[in-house]
Amino acid sequence: MGFFSSSAFANVPPPPVNEQVELTKIHDADPYEQKVNLTTEEYKDRNGDLWVLPVVRQTELELIMDTSLTHGKSRMWGNGEFIEAAQDMLFGTPSAELRSKVASIQTVSGTGACHIGAKLLCDSLTPNTIWMSDLSHTNHDAVWDFIGGVEKRTYPYSLPDRSGVDFNGMINALKTRARRNDVIYLHSCAHSSSGLDLTLEQWVELGKVCQEIGIFPFFDSAYQGFASGDPDADVWAIRCFMELGLEVCVAQSFSRGFGLSGERVGCLHVVLNSSAHRQAVFDRLYHYQRGLTSTPPTYGANIVSTILTSESLYRAWRIDLKSMTDRIQKLRLGLYNELIKRRVPGSWEYLLIQRGMFAHTNLSKQQVELLRTEYHIYIMSTGRISLPALNAQNIEWVAGAINEVVTRFSLEEKANL
Numbered sequence: 001m002g003f004f005s006s007s008a009f010a011n012v013p014p015p016p017v018n019e020q021v022e023l024t025k026i027h028d029a030d031p032y033e034q035k036v037n038l039t040t041e042e043y044k045d046r047n048g049d050l051w052v053l054p055v056v057r058q059t060e061l062e063l064i065m066d067t068s069l070t071h072g073k074s075r076m077w078g079n080g081e082f083i084e085a086a087q088d089m090l091f092g093t094p095s096a097e098l099r100s101k102v103a104s105i106q107t108v109s110g111t112g113a114c115h116i117g118a119k120l121l122c123d124s125l126t127p128n129t130i131w132m133s134d135l136s137h138t139n140h141d142a143v144w145d146f147i148g149g150v151e152k153r154t155y156p157y158s159l160p161d162r163s164g165v166d167f168n169g170m171i172n173a174l175k176t177r178a179r180r181n182d183v184i185y186l187h188s189c190a191h192s193s194s195g196l197d198l199t200l201e202q203w204v205e206l207g208k209v210c211q212e213i214g215i216f217p218f219f220d221s222a223y224q225g226f227a228s229g230d231p232d233a234d235v236w237a238i239r240c241f242m243e244l245g246l247e248v249c250v251a252q253s254f255s256r257g258f259g260l261s262g263e264r265v266g267c268l269h270v271v272l273n274s275s276a277h278r279q280a281v282f283d284r285l286y287h288y289q290r291g292l293t294s295t296p297p298t299y300g301a302n303i304v305s306t307i308l309t310s311e312s313l314y315r316a317w318r319i320d321l322k323s324m325t326d327r328i329q330k331l332r333l334g335l336y337n338e339l340i341k342r343r344v345p346g347s348w349e350y351l352l353i354q355r356g357m358f359a360h361t362n363l364s365k366q367q368v369e370l371l372r373t374e375y376h377i378y379i380m381s382t383g384r385i386s387l388p389a390l391n392a393q394n395i396e397w398v399a400g401a402i403n404e405v406v407t408r409f410s411l412e413e414k415a416n417l
């Protein structure tokens, strides 16, 4: 048989299942009227629609009238004004000295930044292991699969009862198993998907452990502003590591904060401990960009840089951001109150300490399955709920269904005693 008589792809292995995509497909095909999709990762408004931030709409109208803007491509490293504004947002208008130590490149959103950062770290450090929290954003896993050749391991993140971060477990895992030049992914705020963040003291301690062992910190900043409502307060972890003298990578996404996930707006920043190697690192980033996507997309970056560099638009953005975070917080409290009102078995206090887009319900896989098959409520098998997908029309239905499912399981447990 000749080489081409059977397909070259006959043995292509299937990829890992993307649960969120699969559940959304089943949800969309479900004819049930009261169905609810709580798996979504994008911000939905009170009508269940994707929200275009008013400040983004206003900026788009301004940009459309600007005849100097074209549809030509940007430089290979991206839009310089956007990159500077993105640095300001993360580092709080850095001094000229700090700027001289940061190599930044515009990327295809946060995922593109994770990718180029992973390639840089892989080539520069040849790490044995990439460490990720045991519950995390699944793209991290996929990015390192794509890069290949680096062992992926998880560190414990949330306590089994979700009452807080398993900080001791995390530190122990790193101290006993991590090695020099390993890389660790850290969510700078509003950890996706547990909603639990380290305290300031814990960040300092973790930074010192990274320093002692020689683990390279790679921050994922996908939700700046979503933890506290204040983007300046939400970058504490990154700034704390920098103050300790650590070099860091930051993958910065504008998908959530500006509601621009379809426009793929992101930036990768590599913060070095001196300016000596900045140009060499920048040249590497430039080279990777060339091989990966050539130039990054321009439209969303124009919107973001226009907003971040205008005093009035920036103020308007802060109001829009606050309206998203306030609504999410109200929904978190609303869900908690609905569960308490119904006396759902178990303690639900942990929901109130979580922050960001998601609520981690701690429902078991079987309970989640029952919610889907009997109540047409779609939740990730980890128990994660996207809070903005709740609204006045569905919150009671969801809380009622959780009550029935949890009660049924606790009665079954008692019967089996």
Ligand SMILES: Cc1ncc(COP(=O)(O)O)c(C=O)c1O
Binding pocket: 041, 108, 109, 110, 111, 112, 137, 139, 187, 192, 220, 222, 253, 254, 255, 261, 265, 266
């Ligand atoms: C933790 C985390 N990191 C990164 C991303 C990447 O998003 P994007 O590629 O749209 O910027 C997401 C999106 O859901 C996320 O939750």
